[in-house]
Amino acid sequence: MIAKNLEQVNARIDRACKQAGRDRREVTLIAVSKTKPVSLLQEAYAQGCRDFGENRVQELVEKYEILPKDIRWHMIGHLQRNKVKYIVGKVHLIHSVDSLRLAEEISRESMKKQVTTSILIEVNAAGEQSKFGLTDTQAVMELVEQIAALPAVSIKGLMTVAPYVEDAEENRQYFRTLKQLSVDIMQKNIDNVNMDVLSMGMTGDYEVAVSEGAGYVRVGTGIFGERDYGIPAGE
Numbered sequence: 001m002i003a004k005n006l007e008q009v010n011a012r013i014d015r016a017c018k019q020a021g022r023d024r025r026e027v028t029l030i031a032v033s034k035t036k037p038v039s040l041l042q043e044a045y046a047q048g049c050r051d052f053g054e055n056r057v058q059e060l061v062e063k064y065e066i067l068p069k070d071i072r073w074h075m076i077g078h079l080q081r082n083k084v085k086y087i088v089g090k091v092h093l094i095h096s097v098d099s100l101r102l103a104e105e106i107s108r109e110s111m112k113k114q115v116t117t118s119i120l121i122e123v124n125a126a127g128e129q130s131k132f133g134l135t136d137t138q139a140v141m142e143l144v145e146q147i148a149a150l151p152a153v154s155i156k157g158l159m160t161v162a163p164y165v166e167d168a169e170e171n172r173q174y175f176r177t178l179k180q181l182s183v184d185i186m187q188k189n190i191d192n193v194n195m196d197v198l199s200m201g202m203t204g205d206y207e208v209a210v211s212e213g214a215g216y217v218r219v220g221t222g223i224f225g226e227r228d229y230g231i232p233a234g235e
């Protein structure tokens with residue numbers, strides 16, 4: 001099932017790239033494997049997947065220990081400062097940095113381990129109350145400038161989680177907002193800040209995201225099927 005799903009997702013990314021006049025190599029598919037057992041990740045790995053996304057520290061670390069070391073792990077979920085120490089040195093990219101204090105902790109821990117950690121700034125492009133990330137352009141600019149001064153983190157771009165919508169076209173505006181914001185930040189020419197990467201697009205809207213310039217698309221359901229979060233006790 002996973003081989004077939006991956007084939008379909010990749011074919012749709014190919015097509016979206018072609019239509020947008022983009023080089024397919026500019027887009028990396030992250031297989032979002034949260035809640036899924038290691039056996040399914042191994043299936044995806046056998047099909048060539050090397051980028052996996054997780055949203056919980058413990059789960060990421062457990063899978064990291066078991067699976068091959070050439071996997072690039074992406075932390076895509078909200079990250080608590082007290083858990084930073086468990087993933088620094090293991091993750092390829094942290095997509096969900098939305099505060100200076102979190103970035104400071106990542107920098108501190110990276111110094112200790114003598115690594116530089118690549119991060120994205122999470123932007124709440126649609127301004128949804130339920131979501132993490134910064135909503136205000138000015139606040140994003142300020143945060144980027146502050147984080148740029150830290151010694152052991154490197155800002156690579158921006159990330160957003162768009163709303164859940166029936167019609168993916170409704171999210172195009174938010175992907176454009178993110179792209180424009182990255183252009184505005186680049187124009188400030190801040191040392192140690194790169195805006196090469198936009199992480200945007202999920203199962204419902206990744207083709208639209210690709211057409212608006214996504215560098216990473218994060219696809220879970222489209223590869224692994226629906227997630228089962230279990231039924232709470234007593235129901």
Ligand SMILES: *Cc1c(COP(=O)(O)O)cnc(C)c1O
Nearest residue numbers: 032055076202203218219220221
């Ligand atoms: C779960 C998750 C995804 C993948 O969602 P799907 O709709 O299953 O593709 C992408 N990004 C983030 C931040 C997530 O938490």
